[in-house]
Amino acid sequence: MRRASQYAALAAYIVFLAFPLVWLLSTALKTPQEMALADPTWIPREPTLANFTDAFGEQDLVGAAVRSLGVALASSVITVLISLPAAYAMARYRGLVNKIAIGWVLVSQVFPFILIIIPLFMILRDLELVNTLPGLVVVHVTFTLPFALWMLQGYVRAVPVELEEAAAVDGATRLRSIIKVVAPLLAPGVVATLLFAFISSWNEFMFALVILQNPDVMTLPLTLVRFTGPEGVARLGPLAAASLMATIPSLIFFAIIQRRLKSGLMAGAVKG
Amino acid sequence: MTATATRPAPPRRPHGRPRGISRKTREMWLLMLPALVPVLLFSVGPLLYGIGLAFTDARNTRNHETSFVGLENLWELLSAADFWSSFRIGMIWAVSVTALQFLAALGLALLLNENLRFRGVARVLAVVPWAMPPVVIGLMWRLVYHPDAGILNSLLGTEINWLADFSLALPAIIVVGVWTGMPQTTVVLLAGLQGIPKELYEAGEVDGAGRWRRFWNITLPQLRPVIVAITSLDFVWNINQFGLVYVLTQGGPGGQTRLPMLFAYEEAFRYRFAGYASMLGLAMAIVVLAVLGLYLWRQMREAR
Numbered sequence: 001m002r003r004a005s006q007y008a009a010l011a012a013y014i015v016f017l018a019f020p021l022v023w024l025l026s027t028a029l030k031t032p033q034e035m036a037l038a039d040p041t042w043i044p045r046e047p048t049l050a051n052f053t054d055a056f057g058e059q060d061l062v063g064a065a066v067r068s069l070g071v072a073l074a075s076s077v078i079t080v081l082i083s084l085p086a087a088y089a090m091a092r093y094r095g096l097v098n099k100i101a102i103g104w105v106l107v108s109q110v111f112p113f114i115l116i117i118i119p120l121f122m123i124l125r126d127l128e129l130v131n132t133l134p135g136l137v138v139v140h141v142t143f144t145l146p147f148a149l150w151m152l153q154g155y156v157r158a159v160p161v162e163l164e165e166a167a168a169v170d171g172a173t174r175l176r177s178i179i180k181v182v183a184p185l186l187a188p189g190v191v192a193t194l195l196f197a198f199i200s201s202w203n204e205f206m207f208a209l210v211i212l213q214n215p216d217v218m219t220l221p222l223t224l225v226r227f228t229g230p231e232g233v234a235r236l237g238p239l240a241a242a243s244l245m246a247t248i249p250s251l252i253f254f255a256i257i258q259r260r261l262k263s264g265l266m267a268g269a270v271k272g
Numbered sequence: 273m274t275a276t277a278t279r280p281a282p283p284r285r286p287h288g289r290p291r292g293i294s295r296k297t298r299e300m301w302l303l304m305l306p307a308l309v310p311v312l313l314f315s316v317g318p319l320l321y322g323i324g325l326a327f328t329d330a331r332n333t334r335n336h337e338t339s340f341v342g343l344e345n346l347w348e349l350l351s352a353a354d355f356w357s358s359f360r361i362g363m364i365w366a367v368s369v370t371a372l373q374f375l376a377a378l379g380l381a382l383l384l385n386e387n388l389r390f391r392g393v394a395r396v397l398a399v400v401p402w403a404m405p406p407v408v409i410g411l412m413w414r415l416v417y418h419p420d421a422g423i424l425n426s427l428l429g430t431e432i433n434w435l436a437d438f439s440l441a442l443p444a445i446i447v448v449g450v451w452t453g454m455p456q457t458t459v460v461l462l463a464g465l466q467g468i469p470k471e472l473y474e475a476g477e478v479d480g481a482g483r484w485r486r487f488w489n490i491t492l493p494q495l496r497p498v499i500v501a502i503t504s505l506d507f508v509w510n511i512n513q514f515g516l517v518y519v520l521t522q523g524g525p526g527g528q529t530r531l532p533m534l535f536a537y538e539e540a541f542r543y544r545f546a547g548y549a550s551m552l553g554l555a556m557a558i559v560v561l562a563v564l565g566l567y568l569w570r571q572m573r574e575a576r
Contacts, residue, residue: 009379013383014397019416035421089303110508110561112556114536115553116322118322149307206518220405
């Protein structure tokens with residue numbers, strides 16, 4: 001009896017979690033005629049990929065995807081490059097820096113974005129970086145940095161200090177011991193952080209909305225919203241198709257990283 | 273800042289010179305520098321500047337003379353009916369999404385912790401919203417709520433324009449908020465559940481405690497720190513929500529879903545009142561900190 005109610009509850013959850021996804025997929029595969037039916041069908045009678053090709057015709061999806069890819073690649077690589085030494089310092093030297101960094105991670109969560117985005121917009125405007133992709137990269141780097149730092153310092157802590165000390169005893173310089181001993185052990189953590197930063201930037205909407213107002217430079221999330229049209233007239237099929245395509249990189253990321261991300265966060269939390 | 277961080281540590285290596293700032297501290301700040309510079313320039317700096325703007329009549333336009341106006345923006349804010357309605361909507365949204373998210377996630381986490389069939393399916397599904405771009409989540413739910421081609425009306429046999437209905441729009445977006453935020457809360461609670469020592473349950477069983485008793489007397493108290501942490505974070509994220517609701521309704525109909533951040537965004541980037549919008553942000557930050565402080569304080573007192 002208890003089992004039965006547990007399965008009923010689990011079924012309810014699965015339906016709640018899955019039905020919007022199934023509907024998205026179903027809409028993406030439908031013909032306009034089928035979509036106009038008074039009684040919508042779950043499984044398309046004549047599945048078609050036309051919406052996927054149409055999507056490219058309606059908006060500059062390829063261009064937007066390329067721009068998003070560029071911004072996400074640049075942001076994630078820069079984020080990791082500058083936070084790696086800082087994370088090493090946080091993990092190995094401790095003390096005040098650590099507390100400040102953790103404090104900043106928390107503050108960056110609590111303060112509403114509007115308090116930062118208005119002055120940031122003014123600064124970027126003075127630097128002639130509004131409506132440019134480098135402007136967005138700057139913003140994405142600063143906003144993924146706290147969390148990237150937090151992840152990376154967890155990974156550095158997981159590398160025993162003794163290994164470095166042993167290398168020092170063997171006569172290796174500090175830099176040499178970092179490159180030869182620490183870096184290889186850190187590689188999986190760096191990959192995880194890189195992917196985290198990449199997806200944060202790829203998905204990001206709010207800052208892009210403020211900084212990029214010219215359609216020629218819009219990233220993928222902004223371009224997707226344009227599918228709903230200025231008067232709210234949505235082309236539902238291509239919209240669903242484009243939405244699915246935009247989700248693919250994130251799904252790949254999660255498939256690769258899920259377990260590692262969790263253990264990395266745990267390491268950071270437990271040893272912090 | 274450098275001076276306060278200095279700790280006169282004895283030099284480890286014979287050639288280390290303990291003069292002024294130690295070699296170790298210098299090394300540390302050198303390593304921090306590449307991250308410190310952009311953070312100071314593009315987030316700490318702007319944040320302080322933003323707080324300062326709240327006390328000026330700044331306009332978000334080029335070449336506008338800005339002058340200090342003290343608390344004028346605050347008085348204007350407090351006397352604006354628009355602000356209060358937005359504040360009320362924001363509180364309803366944040367409290368109900370946080371609470372529902374927590375209850376749903378706790379239920380799901382308890383189920384996933386049991387040895388049930390299909391829990392693998394549920395586990396994968398439970399993290400999917402995490403992997404989706406928020407904009408796609410918003411667009412996907414617009415398809416679900418669509419008055420003609422949406423599945424919801426067809427399932428319920430209704431003809432409602434959910435996101436444009438004055439009384440239904442807010443509940444409708446709350447459901448989306450819960451759907452979106454559930455994965456994170458579930459994963460955190462599940463990790464918390466798995467950290468509870470099995471011996472406690474065994475001891476409880478020996479003492480003859482039933483399932484409910486064990487839930488109330490073991491699971492909930494053991495889970496308490498995790499619950500406090502995740503509900504506080506969820507509340508902060510929800511009250512600061514912007515993108516999802518922007519995509520769903522843009523604050524409509526008639527401002528019925530205009531969360532405080534959408535209100536601030538409009539003031540700053542449509543009407544260009546930068547100072548006023550900053551004060552709105554600052555006021556919300558203070559409210560959030562106060563609510564959070566009160567909640568954490570009560571939780572801590574009760575836990576003792």
